[in-house]
Amino acid sequence: MRRRQYLVLCGLVPLIIGCSPGGPDAPASDTIQPGVASAGAPGAGDPAYPNDGNGGYDALGYDVSITYDPPAQRLDGDTTVTAKATQDLNRFNLDLRGLDVASVEVDGQQAEFTRESDFELVITPAQTLATGRTFKTRVRYSGVPGTGEEGLGAGGWHPSPSGGAYVVGQPHSAAYWYPVNETPRDKATFRVTARVPEGWSVVSGGVEEQTATADGWTTSTWRDDTPVASYLTTVAIDRFTFERSTLPDGKPLVNAYAPGAEEQRSVAARTAEAVEFLASRFGPYPQTATGGIYTDDRIGYSLETQGRPTYANWADLETVVHELAHQWYGNSVSVRDWSDVCLNECVASYSQWLWAEAKEGADLDEQYHSTLDRTRESTRLWSAKLHEATAGAEFDGVYDKGILAMHALRRTIGDEPFAAALKEWPALHKDGNATWREFEAFIAEKAGRTDLAPFFDAWFRGTTLPDDEHLYPGSLRR
Template sequence: MRLARWLIAGVVVLSSLSLGPAAAQAPPGPLAGADGLGDSYFPQDGNGGYDVGHYEVTLGYDPAGHHLTGSTRIDAHATQPLTSFDLDFAGPPVHAVRVNNLPAGFVWREPHELVVTPALPLLPGLPFTVTVEYAGVAADTEGEGWTYAPSGGAFAAGQPHSAATWYPLNDSPRDKATFTLHTTVPADWEVVSGGARVRDEVRDGFRTVSWEQRHPVIGYLTTVAIDRFEYLEQRRADGTPLLSAFAPGAEELREHEQRLPEVLDFTESLYGPYPFDTAGGIYLSAPLPFSLETQTRPTYAVWADLNTVVHEVAHQWWGDSVSVYSWSDICLNECLASYTADYLWPERMEGVDVDAEYRDTIRKAAAKPAFWKVPLQDPGPEKMFTSVYYRGPLFLHALRKQLGDKVFFDALREFVTTHAYGHASMPEFRAFIQTKSATDLTGFFDAWLHGTTAPPDQYLYPGNLRG
């Protein structure tokens, strides 16, 4: 995620994004799947007792009345005996649930728990299917999920939550799954999502478009956007197809997306081969305060610039392919993406002296105690999207100078390759980097990742950073 620059400036002092943990509920019975996976920030996100392999989401949407009809099939396998289990869902009313094609009981509980009781218990290790039917007015979450577009269309975007506003799922970074989306809209509207477009058919006044994510994806990295898009089709030198869409009012952002092949080549030179089989962007005319790394096809707000594109493309490695294990690991996503866009691109593509920029930023921060107040590792649920943007690049630049360029870049490439399509945590990253250094980095990491004041000079100015 790239926040609008005005918002980044504000959070340096305020650190005020409101993302509190969900309220606790009574523990489940011994044969019920847990109603959360215990993330320290959002303990009720995700659900226990099963793992999802694939989602197949079928939607019908009427932009005029904001009416959404949905049918979501989930292919999963049980990890324990289950007499009931939960799905995360906060969308339109549910009117039917089937488990293994048999009608199942269900009840919805705030804030987003759809409790399902299958007709027959589920046995551990065995596959099962869940189909959920729902319909009603899709409420406007104003950038926290299903959102109305200025043109009259709609789109889904938000972090750390958004998917549950338009389809039921196991909403945790720990349960990635492949994803297929079928969407039917009036024929004069277009539908864009992530992955490969495998169907675009108009019949009897309606358009049906299908998209496939062939690599596993987290819920908040899935999206659907319905608008009167114009398209830009490009292709990388290796043949990777690039398809980008521009909503009415966002056409002027085409100039940034035309450089996508260059941005992909640059990022690939840092972190290894692009991890997906297609790429592009979804450019909205909505004045969102963020752009988001929706997998393969980032979602861009109307203020997006080239720096934003570089940031969201970097997330395809850091955040999408390698995802956080818990939300307290957010630096693994945002620190790396911010360093790529704010330091590495300017240095290598524009000739900027980033050492001088680093020193200037440190000098200015000396007079701002609030700059150091929020730690990079485990910043807290209300401050997830704060210091990782403005302090994260400084931490990584200092680490680079501590290790030297070859060790630093080789280590990043190895880490992101080793963890491809999976998860990682900041403690894992820290331990891995330590294996690449003969010097004990305990003090360095503690000062930069856990400290709430400026690190000592020996860690602020390693190598030749003092100048």
């Protein structure tokens, strides 16, 4: 995600934010005993957001079908969740925010359900689900989708200026329009079929399977078979203008422009170039498709929705580079907990400097020093923790202090091990989850260093300006 703010680091226009496979490893709400059925936990185990996600199962795939009427802003949904039980389940939860549920079926049998707290859909299947069993849960629901007020930016269903709608937000967005295990720990495949009145169109991530119009309605299906964290799924409905092409490897490149966003074509035209550049730094492009969803909305951030980022109307080329970098760091390799978000944002933010260095001849050491000169007295910047921040503060420093920290790390360990680590990490954890501490250990291994703990503590968990030893490593020392 890249927030809309003028970064003191670059002096440039607004910038953006954006476990191995197998599902969340959360504690159960009841004590799990072999052969004894119990309820899945109502949370996935993130210490900062203990109620996010659910335990007791591993989501494998979402098949989301919606009908949306833009004038009425009404959504009718029919979603099937395929999952595997990780314990003997007699009850489990899905996350769903604000919509009315008409019925729930588990493997074709009616299931009892209740609503608890703000977003828990609690389901009791007709029969116990044994450990290891793959099962399908079908939920029919409807209503006017909501937009939450999140500290990281309003997440959820956003009506667009032209009368359509689109979905963005982190850490929450998916549960505003379909039932989901809303935690990045439990990645799954995703397919959306959206039916809208003729004259409107639909775009999402992944590959477009089909689009057809009949009886006054247009139905489009988009599919992503690469596992995706739920906050990275999206659907956008508007009177889009499409540009379609392919990457050199044949993967589809689709850019969709909402009315009023057509001026973004010049920025979008460099998508393939940005993908090629980032692949030279991070390894082969890991998603099934690319492109962008260009809105005419002045929302305060753009988001790295998987394969096809969603852009606010202020998005520039730096924003495109940033969000596409997330396709490796954040999307292919996702955080385990939200306190690890520097693994997404610090690297994606530094990709902007890598681009400036390679494409514009920028002297990054000079840029680092000039940035320090402007920010040395900034309490806001230096007090922000890049790792293990408190809930709601995870993003406070990752877009400015995070870039400085990554450049200081590069100068501490040297160009060669730094470049090797950035390229090898996404391949090592492809389609999975990881932690920042694991990344630190990996960096130390690649550099052949056992003395990096003080550097990491000073830059990534410290709340003051680092000592000169860590502030001016290598060629940064004058």
